[in-house]
Amino acid sequence: MIGIVFGLRLGRWGVVGFSLAGLLLVFAQTAGFYQVAGTTPGARAAFGSAMATLAAQLVALFPPPLRPDTAGGYAEFRGFHPLAVLFAVWALASATGFARGDEERGVVEAALATGTSRIALIASRTVGFALAVTVASAAAAAGFLIGVASGHETAAVQGVVEEAALLAVIGVACYTLSLFVAQMAGPRLATAAAGTLLLALFLDNSLSRAMSSLTAWRWLSPFRYYDLSQPLPPGGHFDARAFLVLIGISVLATAAAAAAFMRRDLGASLIRLPSIPHRPSYDVTAAPWWGVAVARGLYERRLGLLAWSAGMAVMALSFVALTKTIVQVLLSIPSLLPYLSIFVHQQLYPAVLGYTWFNVAELMFAAFAITYVARWSAEDSDGRLEIFLSQPLSRAGIVLERMAVLAAGAVLIAAVSGAVLFYASHQQGIDLNAQRLTAASLMLVPFALVFAGAGSLLAAWNPRAAVGLLGAFAFASYLDTELGTIYKFPVWLLDLSAFKLFGAPLLNGVNGRNLALMLLLALAGIGSSILAIQRRDVGA
Amino acid sequence: MLREMAVAAISTSQLTKDYGAGRGLFDLGLHVSQQEVFGYLGPNGSGKTTTIRLLMGMIRPTNGSAHVFGLDCVRDAMEVKRKVGYLPGDIPQFGSLRGDEVVAYLGGMRGGVDRRHVRAIAERFDLDLNRRFREYSSGNKQKLGILLAFMHRPELLILDEPTSGLDPLNQQEFYELLRETRAGGATIFLSSHVLSEVEHVCDRVGILRRGRLVKVAELGELTRIRVHHVEVEFAPGEEVPAERLRAAEGVEDLSVEGQRLRCTVHGNFDALLEAISGSRVIDLVSTEPSLEEFFLSFFGEPKPKALPS
Incomplete structure (x- = not known):
């Protein structure tokens, strides 16, 4: 019991943050439905049809909605499905944080020294996360109920409970799978390995909706069993067997993680690569990059940059492959043809690719910036910043070097993914405007810098809270774009969102005003973070 | 310069x-x-x-x-x-x-x-x-x-x-x-x-x-104000020179238990060594006090609660 409480205590900010995120996202989407869907049956049917069209473009990410002309169907599609992805990321961070982060900090060693068995430790932390994700799912369900109440309607309680239970159990399944993988891989690779597995399982299921070759393999993915239920809309269904399969996956993965944990040494991985013969040395490396300000930071993060570049390149390839399928689906809807010819000026492929790929790329670049901010916060709390500052470097210099490393990394990833996108599109017979693609890909750099600037300020002001607050900022920016038109936010408020400022550069070219605003926001973040770090006590 | x-x-x-x-x-x-x-x-x-x-x-x-x-x-x-x-x-x-x-x-x-x-x-x-x-x-x-x-x-x-x-x-x-x-x-x-x-x-x-x-x-002043806990074990049958030690400069809190003698020494060990010279000593252990004990001795402050009694 004490282990469960301890696990909840360590992850309390995650519980609070994700509960709030769930509550707000689902409430905003549900309440927003009543703003945009109309009140007459005809208006709602037309809205449902438009949503189905939108869903066809997003089929590679989320399952097609059931009854999007109802609050339940709409909230499930726009609220709960994205939350499942968000909770998977939370599960990944929590599981690898426990298995590797807590182990490196000595928390696991201290817990085992109290006489707690390894099985009990794994079980207590898993139960702790299950409770946490249940609370967050209940908050999301509460958001739905409040949203429905705002539209003067009622919802079937059973469906809401089933939706929350599904959300919780997919979170637990992702947690236990990540926990298992983290036992296999070493501390450096645990998060990357577990993240790769979850991404692969997610894509296995989501891409199978568009690629028939993958349908034979989607039974492997827990997300498949999540998709099989759609309990919220009228006429929806809850697949109890699929739900039990998710519970079974969680139990099996927990047992496997416990077995692996019992067989490995603390600090080591179960799978150990043959070690290279060690040759002691008393010499300092003569590699020249350590003496060059930005080069040393890039070199230190080389594996991460390689993984990000490779991951984004693979995603770019997948999205190009998907584009053909999506376009065929769109062209098969006769009512859409006038819209397509008017609004996208026959540039259907760039329009779809620009919408799907760059939407995902924006999220990934925001996540990229958040990982860097997490590192800056860690540097502050574990004493690296103190030892950096004991060298003759100014605090402003350190902030600028951090930003330059992030910008250079972002340029590299944008260039690699942009080049792969261009090459793969060309191979598929989709001719993209090279200049626009270059500009659109490079727009991801100032986009990342907006988040990095905000993160830099937060890390300078309060490093412990920086990642959570930046996550909330990114979430708010996303909501700003999502809900701005529904709730008719003022332009200045919309302009604070980098997601909105990014626009559709592949289709419409780069908007100079928006680019300038993004750079201004980034500079404001950098400037204020320099001021904030000058005044702050370090190490105290 | x-x-x-x-x-x-x-x-x-x-x-x-x-x-x-x-x-x-x-x-x-x-x-x-x-x-x-x-x-x-x-x-x-x-x-x-x-x-x-x-x-x-x-x-x-x-x-x-x-x-x-x-x-x-x-x-x-x-x-x-x-x-x-x-x-x-x-x-x-x-x-x-x-x-x-x-x-x-x-x-x-x-x-x-x-x-x-x-x-x-x-x-x-x-x-x-x-x-x-x-x-x-x-x-x-x-x-x-x-x-x-x-x-x-x-x-x-x-x-x-x-x-x-x-x-x-x-x-x-x-x-x-x-x-x-x-x-x-x-x-x-x-x-x-x-x-x-x-x-x-x-x-x-x-x-x-x-x-x-x-x-x-x-450094010299520090040596003068330093304190050590000393435990001396004399050979069986050997008389324990308790009186000489009590009179020795800097030796305090002396107690004798059989052939074992415990005391606190302020400053250097000269007086203690002189007092036990001529006696057959089979063991002598000097322990540095914790910093809290040093402060206690040096500043005459009440013993902190955390210290063993």
Whole structure:
């Protein structure tokens, strides 16, 4: 019991943050439905049809909605499905944080020294996360109920409970799978390995909706069993067997993680690569990059940059492959043809690719910036910043070097993914405007810098809270774009969102005003973070 | 040159960092001369690390000022750090970087690091720089911290509890390195909560208590005020010279149990050794008191609750 409480205590900010995120996202989407869907049956049917069209473009990410002309169907599609992805990321961070982060900090060693068995430790932390994700799912369900109440309607309680239970159990399944993988891989690779597995399982299921070759393999993915239920809309269904399969996956993965944990040494991985013969040395490396300000930071993060570049390149390839399928689906809807010819000026492929790929790329670049901010916060709390500052470097210099490393990394990833996108599109017979693609890909750099600037300020002001607050900022920016038109936010408020400022550069070219605003926001973040770090006590 | 020599390596005036609730550092006035080895002694939470962080410009004073070689620690922080080698109390985590990469990283930030000097220190402490930081034991992490502080031959070394985690052999090697560095013209400011450590290497000692500097003593004075718990076991049948010992200068709290005698010795051991000379002693153990006990003895303060009765 004490282990469960301890696990909840360590992850309390995650519980609070994700509960709030769930509550707000689902409430905003549900309440927003009543703003945009109309009140007459005809208006709602037309809205449902438009949503189905939108869903066809997003089929590679989320399952097609059931009854999007109802609050339940709409909230499930726009609220709960994205939350499942968000909770998977939370599960990944929590599981690898426990298995590797807590182990490196000595928390696991201290817990085992109290006489707690390894099985009990794994079980207590898993139960702790299950409770946490249940609370967050209940908050999301509460958001739905409040949203429905705002539209003067009622919802079937059973469906809401089933939706929350599904959300919780997919979170637990992702947690236990990540926990298992983290036992296999070493501390450096645990998060990357577990993240790769979850991404692969997610894509296995989501891409199978568009690629028939993958349908034979989607039974492997827990997300498949999540998709099989759609309990919220009228006429929806809850697949109890699929739900039990998710519970079974969680139990099996927990047992496997416990077995692996019992067989490995603390600090080591179960799978150990043959070690290279060690040759002691008393010499300092003569590699020249350590003496060059930005080069040393890039070199230190080389594996991460390689993984990000490779991951984004693979995603770019997948999205190009998907584009053909999506376009065929769109062209098969006769009512859409006038819209397509008017609004996208026959540039259907760039329009779809620009919408799907760059939407995902924006999220990934925001996540990229958040990982860097997490590192800056860690540097502050574990004493690296103190030892950096004991060298003759100014605090402003350190902030600028951090930003330059992030910008250079972002340029590299944008260039690699942009080049792969261009090459793969060309191979598929989709001719993209090279200049626009270059500009659109490079727009991801100032986009990342907006988040990095905000993160830099937060890390300078309060490093412990920086990642959570930046996550909330990114979430708010996303909501700003999502809900701005529904709730008719003022332009200045919309302009604070980098997601909105990014626009559709592949289709419409780069908007100079928006680019300038993004750079201004980034500079404001950098400037204020320099001021904030000058005044702050370090190490105290 | 003469003018430069006259500047104090460290000087503070009414230096205060107030964290509230009586915590922090208050009205510190300190003067450390060039080429001096200054020990900064105090129990946990007494303000040693706060002083060091103020000198390094990591934190800003609430009041007062601190200077290193005449340079203001806040205004001229960059210039100060060029002259200083710093060992923090806790060595930060460098994860999967190898030892040589950590040195190259921080050496690259600083510039002008002599690779031969680095090699000499690494060899001296038998520190394998080809291992990842994550694989280092706590002692090896401390050795790396020492190497990072000494790598650029600084004029002033500010070392926060430098021997924590080092085994006795490496502690001796470290003391030897300090002596050589001082002989080479450097000034050393080291904090500790171990009395015997500062006695090993320091010219003067500043004693900090509850955020205030309560005493600055020469090494000789420290020796006079030091206290040891002594236990002497006499050979079977040998008469225990209790009366002679009671009369001996500096010997107090004497108790006898069979052939075993326990007492407290203030200052040096001359009187005790003279009192037991001629007796057959089969065992003699001298234990250094904790810093709290030292304060108890030195300042006559009531015994803290945490101390065993």
